[in-house]
Amino acid sequence: MDKFSQVFNEVALADVHELAAARAADGWRYVQILAVNTEDGVDLVYSYMKEGLLENDTVKAVGADDVVPSITDLFLEAFVCENEIHDLYGVTIENIAIDFGGMFYQLAEKAPMTVVSPEQLAAREKAKKIAAAKAAKEAAAKAPATENAAPAAPAAGPTEEEIQAKIAGLDPEKAAKVRAAMEAKAKKAAAAAQASEAATPEVPAQVGPTEEEIQAKIAGLDPEKAAKVRAALEAKAKKAQKTEGKGE
Known part of the structure; x- marks a missing residue:
């Protein structure tokens, strides 16, 4: 093979093992796992080759609390890189087929490749503060308006005395x-x-049907019903007169 080409793909941590299985099934050859210390965490680059094409699948910003699945059940030779990344970068990798349990290297310092310079540390702290301020601002924007807050009590003025x-x-x-x-x-x-008070319009009383309208409706009823309605109207009128008399 005189030359080869390569591409870089960004993949999610959760897809690492599934993608390795697809590579193995499709006849790809495992090349290496490369770890790179960054401001946001450790980037892992999984490299596979087939027919002159080098595919590099990159997992960005693996943190101290993340757990990386081992691919040694698919590519046993990856145990060397996985043990090395665990010891030098402090990345947690589970189910390594040949696991040295942190003793692949005899180290005086834990995860020495994650050590950053004072300038890098200052930049990392600044980035954290900016991210925290941004998150607080977004949370405040999403919070409900202060309309539901308890109204402030009005300031009490001096008494007449x-x-x-x-x-x-x-x-x-x-x-x-x-x-x-x-x-x-x-x-x-x-x-x-x-x-x-003078500007407030007086609400007119609700206007009911006129006497003529009532009599017209009664005339349209059969004689028996009409007699009952007239008796009810007369009783109501007498009751209203008695009430008015008591009120006076």
Whole structure:
């Protein structure tokens, strides 16, 4: 083979094992698993080759709490890379066919390849703060409006006794001016209330059918029903007259 081509695909962590099974079934050859430490976590690149094409399936930002499925049940030779990634990067990989249990390398420091420079650490902390601020802003935007919040209690003004006590402490001329202003304000409020009452239209009483309309309807009934309706109307009229007499 003189040359080959390659492509890069981004895949989800949950699809790693299923995709490896599809590769194995279709005759692809396992090449390697590459780990790269990034600001967001560890990227894992699974490489497979077939007929001069190198396919690189990348899982982005694997975190400390994520669990990666082993592909050693499909490609046994992957146990070397999986043990190495576990020891050097601290990535949890479950069900490795040949698992060294963290002893593949004799290390003085746990997950040494995840160590970042002070500049990288500062950038990572800044990114976390920006993400937290953005999340808080989005949560506040989604929160219900403050319409349902309990209304604030109105501030209580001074009582009449407190006002009079303050006026009593002024010199006579100022006290007279304050009383005059208060009286003018009270008259203005009373005038506004009267104007508001005068502007309110009186709701007309509901108009019922006229006597002529009632008699016309009764005339359309058979004689027996008509007699009963007239008797009921007369009884109602007498009762209304008695009620009015008692009210007077």
